[in-house]
Amino acid sequence: xxVIVDYGVGNVKSIKNxxxxxxxxxxxxxxDIDKIQQAEKLILPGVGSFDTGMKNLHxxxxxxxxNVLVLEKKVPVLGICLGLQLMTKSSEEGQEAGLGWFDRKTxxxxxxxxxxxxxxxxxxxxxxxxxxxxxxNLEEPRYYFVHSYHVDGESDVDNLVVANYGYEFxxxxxxxNITGVQFHPEKSHKFGIQVLKNFVDQS
Numbered sequence: 001x002x003v004i005v006d007y008g009v010g011n012v013k014s015i016k017n018x019x020x021x022x023x024x025x026x027x028x029x030x031x032d033i034d035k036i037q038q039a040e041k042l043i044l045p046g047v048g049s050f051d052t053g054m055k056n057l058h059x060x061x062x063x064x065x066x067n068v069l070v071l072e073k074k075v076p077v078l079g080i081c082l083g084l085q086l087m088t089k090s091s092e093e094g095q096e097a098g099l100g101w102f103d104r105k106t107x108x109x110x111x112x113x114x115x116x117x118x119x120x121x122x123x124x125x126x127x128x129x130x131x132x133x134x135x136x137n138l139e140e141p142r143y144y145f146v147h148s149y150h151v152d153g154e155s156d157v158d159n160l161v162v163a164n165y166g167y168e169f170x171x172x173x174x175x176x177n178i179t180g181v182q183f184h185p186e187k188s189h190k191f192g193i194q195v196l197k198n199f200v201d202q203s
Contacts, residue, residue: 003039006031007056010045014186022197031060046082051094053086074177078199084180093149102173105152111166119148120165129159133202141191143183
């Protein structure tokens with residue numbers, strides 16, 4: 001079963017609808033700990049602020065459960081937008097500590113080009129720096145973004161995909177069973193469908 005973790009800040013129904021469209025029928029949206037513990041794969045979605053996301057995870061007692069599943073049992077997980085940011089250690093957006101699954105920080109766009117506005121909102125081309133299962137069957141991929149913050153670029157470690165908005169920024173990370181993307185595959189038509197299919201089909 002694939003579980004979309006519902007912690008009150010995700011655009012969860014559109015993700016489920018996209019998964020159903022690609023034939024993934026064993027999918028559930030839930031914050032129930034018992035059901036989450038049975039997950040064979042996880043999606044951690046999210047829109048909104050970093051602190052709200054982390055507080056909601058703590059209030060639902062989901063952090064210890066997710067840590068066991070992801071870090072110990074190595075259950076594959078895909079973070080989307082805020083879900084990726086919560087996988088880092090902290091964010092300039094707030095004071096809460098993140099999950100810390102990646103030794104990275106989340107930072108705000110610092111744009112020198114005054115014609116570019118924050119948030120970065122709309123379609124952008126991306127480049128996969130690591131060619132693994134998530135990038136299979138993708139040609140000239142482009143994705144829909146809505147965000148004011150992104151993963152810092154101080155290291156190339158775990159970089160999966162980059163995009164450009166005023167400067168090159170990290171648009172995805174991957175290490176072992178942990179993957180996160182800054183863009184919204186559920187809003188990205190055929191390119192988003194392929195990324196979700198690649199995640200679902202991963203053995």
